[in-house]
Amino acid sequence: MKRTAKIVVSVILMAAMAVSAFGCKKTEENGNTPDTKKGEGVMTYAEYSAAALDSEVTIETYIQAKQGWWENDGVGVATFYTQDADGAYFLYNMPCTSDEYDKLSVGTKIKVTGFKSEWSGEVEIIDATFVIEDGNYVAAPLDVTDKLASDDLINYQNMFVSFKGMTVEAMDDTGAAFFYSWDNSGSQGDDLYFKVSSNGQTYTFTVESYLTGSDTAVYKAVEGLSVGDTVDMEGFLYWYEGVNPHITNVTVK
Amino acid sequence: MKKFARIVSAVLSFALVLPMLAGCHGKKGTSEYVMPAGLDPNKTYEIVFWAKNDTNITQTKIYNQAIEDFEKLYPNIKVNLRLYTDYNKIYNDVITNISTGTTPNVCITYPDHIATYKTGNNVVVPLDTLIDDPSYGLGGSEVLFDSPTRDEVIPEYLNECVLDDHVYALPYMRSTEACYVNKDYVEALGYEIPETLTWDFIWELSEKALAKNPDGTYVVNGKDVMIPCIYKSSDNMLISMLKQQGAGYSDNDGNILIFNDTTKQDLMTISEHTKTGAFSTFKISGYPGNFFNAGECIFAIDSTAGATWMGTNAPLSDIHENQIAQFTTVVKTIPQFDPDNPYMISQGPSICVFNKPDSGEVLASWLFAQYMLTNEVQIAYSSTEGYVPVTSKARNSAEYQEYLSRSGEDNNLYYSVKIDAAKLLIENTSNTFVTPVFNGSTSLRNAAGQLIENTAKSTRRGQTIDDAYFESLYDDTKALYRLDQLGSADLNSKADLGPMPAGSIILLSTLGIAWVVIVAYFIVQFAKKKRAV
Structure with a gap:
């Protein structure tokens, strides 16, 4: 009886795994094929x-x-x-x-x-x-590093983008590489702010805590940054009184 | 006999289950707080303080300094700080933690919020006994710091913390709203800023400021963007307008009076000026200060606690320095309907103490809460923004008076706009008001703001704003905020706990049926015995 039960459980588990694997494959197949034709009444x-x-x-x-x-x-x-x-x-x-x-x-x-x-x-x-x-459809990041200083950047607002080879700059005279909240008035768990430069221009980027909280890899990666690090980043091209990307991935080179 | 035992057992079970059901339905709580004889110096207390700062590093430093200084005085009390930048987040977290018995010990709060907190049994400590205690009360003999006496707390502010005849909080800081005016633009439009701004003046000037050049830019600033009047807090806007007109909002019995013709009239006016582009709100367009500093707004109405973000030389700013326009900022009271009888809201954080099983821990919490009223904390914190101290002891101190007198000496500690904002409140303390607090008053406040936001959004979207619109808006708002379920009865009742859980309904129904069966059984037995006789 015990043996029969084991067999039944095994069969069920195998069936579940098979269904799961099929589901994954289906997602992969559809993963990068956005429909270019819009439905009726839908805007391009x-x-x-x-x-x-x-x-x-x-x-x-x-x-x-x-x-x-x-x-x-x-x-x-x-x-x-x-x-x-x-x-x-x-x-x-x-x-x-x-x-x-x-x-x-x-x-x-x-x-x-x-x-x-x-x-x-x-x-x-x-x-x-x-x-x-x-x-x-999951979008691949678009490299906008060279567009950062251009007026054209706004045309990519909210897109999933990447920034390559930027340098981490000090937030202030203390030499901090990041702040909790914009002026360091916060604590762990709040938004992270950090500065990165490219071609002589410095920009403030954000790890939005509601999007990627303190338990995420990107949050921890930014907490581990040092001034002078060269980093590649991915994120969404959010805007707040100017460009203010919400970074979702940081790789120190 | 066996049957009788079963019945007794069932009755006992019922009696046992009833309190459990009541407990499940939100009434379970800590015992009423009883003050201990004294603070045990040999016991270590660890207390948690949830505070709010205005995303201002100086305020964070002041909290940390206050904790450090307090811990030096009381080495057996350890204070753990958790910082928030949003009152609503604190409120939501407290609500969540009430149900799990993990509230902080001391918490920055608004009286509206306390009205909800105290619907749980003995969740928030009434402070009357603590305040008046000769040893540990305000100015008490055993208090190890220079604490203000009860009489030295500004009475209006202490009264704001009274709910159901008990003091449930200490005022911590007070602010009001101010209208930050671009003097240059007002004069460029051919006007002088009056002593007291009126709504008529604001609307008239705002409409004039919309004149455009042939290239589509605005004449007054030569830019593509101009929103002459932006109000940060739309709930305060409607509440203040109604107060100034003597119209209904709510009363001390918790009756909802906001859905009246004056409200409709005010919303119609707001709609007219939204339609032309003369008016907007923070929720629709962004922070008034950002537009104001960029020279894209003439009347920015925001808290005096936001004064360091206002003006050309503001020490804090969210916009790039090359976007900041050069102009003179004048700080005025919010626009009025009757300049001879001005009204402005009193707002700002208070501090409440949560109840705990250990009465010594509560006493330690109370001492820390009281420490926040010392001159050191009051003067330092109020100087970070356009706040004012809540004690006459701090306000009248030489240190604070000197601070006020040095307005304009620099653009940081002595930033003139910030000090002007603080002075505005000091001079108008008797003109401030608060709205009645009851369980549901937070919802009503949110609804007030939503009436303006929805009207403005609908106007911008080209909807027809007429009587039918307002009828629908009133109905929708009442339903969304459950205002049709509030009323005088709610003042004395406890929190709206929502529908009873299905499990409880089934259990109670089953018990009810069991009782019916028991009674029926006794009747049948009684009838049988009677027949046998």
Whole structure:
């Protein structure tokens, strides 16, 4: 009897593993193929880009990262970094239940209707609703290191990007390589701020704690930076009164 | 006999289960706090302090210094600091930790929040006994530092911390809102800044500031962007407007009065000026200070506690230095409807003490809370922003008076806009007000802000703003914030615990049915016996 039970359990486990493996393969197959044809009534990125602020927009896009589900006045909301084949869309505080949030994994395709808005230079979609659609796409990072000082950079706002061979600079006279909060008034767990330079220009980058908290590799990597380090980075080209990338990966060279 | 034993057993079980059910439903708590005879010097106490800073490194340093100084006085009390930059985050974390019995010992808070905290049994310590204790109370004989007496705490501020006739917090810092004005632009538009700003003045000037050059830039600043009036806190905006007009918001019985015609009128006015682009809010556009410092806003209405971010020479700024415009900043009270009877909100952090099973730990917490009212902490912290000390002892001290007198000597400690903001509050303490506190008052405050935000957003999106719109807005807002479920009854009732869990419903129903069966059994037995007789 015991033996029979063991066999049954083994068969079930094997079947589960097979289904799981099949699922993974399916994701891989669909992983880098964004639909370029939009559904009916859906804007292209160019149309979205040209749309006036405060106008209603409908887009199809793919989740690239998500941050912090929480309840705002009793309504579950979360913020998403999303992208299609042509550009990126920042979905700020989009209402979704906790279950929906769990389903919205990286790569998931969604159709979103909301209002185009701008807050301190960051163009975003607010008051949005969404439906999950078939499709999966994870964007490869676009190297924008050479565009950092150019006016063209804003055209890549919110995209998943990379920065290569930048140098870590001191935050202030103390020689600190990073701050907890913008002026070091915070503590571990708060946003990290650090400065990096390229071609004689220095920029402030951020590890957004709601996106990548203190237990993540990128958070720990930035805590381990030293002034003078050469680093490659990946992240999202967020905007706050100017470019303020939210870094998700740091490699010290 | 066996059956009878079963019945007795069932009744006893029921009696045992009932308190458990009550406990599950949020009423379980620590025993009422009883003050110990004294602080045990041989026992080590470790207390946790959740504080809020305005993302200001100087404030962090002051908290750390206060802890260090306090621990020198009381080597057996260790204070662990956890810093927040957002009141709502503290509030949410406290709520979460109440249910697990892991609240901090001392916490920066708002009275509105305490109203919710105290819906749990004995969660927050009423401070009346502690304040008046001759040994450990304010100015007490056993207190090892120069503590203010009760009379030296500004009475208006202490009264703000009274809930249900008990003091539940100590005021820590106070601020109000101010209107930071770009004097150069006002004069360029052909006006002088009046002694007291009125809403009529703000709207008139804001509309004039929208005149454009042929190339599409604004005449007043020659730039592509100009939002003449930006209000940081839309909830304060509506609350203050209603107060200034003598219109309803809520009352001391917890009745919701905000959904009235004056509110509608004010929202309609806000809509009109949003439509033209003369008005916006922080939530819609960004920090007023950023637009103000860039020369893209004329009237930036924000807390006096944000004064170090305001003006050409502001020591703190979020925008690049080459974006900062050169102009003169004048600090005025918020716009009024009746300049002869001005009203402005009183705001700022207070400190509450959470109850713990160890009464000595609570006493240690109280001593630390009290330490935050010493002149050293009060003067240092208030000088970081446009705050004012909450004690007359600190306000009247030579050190604080000297600080005020040195306005403009530099652009850091003596930054003129910051000191002007503090002076504005000191001169207007009697014109400040607070809104009634009750369980649900936080929701009402959020709803007030949402009325403005939704009206402004709908206007920008081209929706028709009319009576039908407001009817729908009122209904939606009431529902979202559950304001239709609040009322005078809530003042004396405890927290809205939501629907009873299904498990409890089933258990209670089963017990109810069991009782019916028991009673029926006795009736049948009684009838049988009677028949037999």
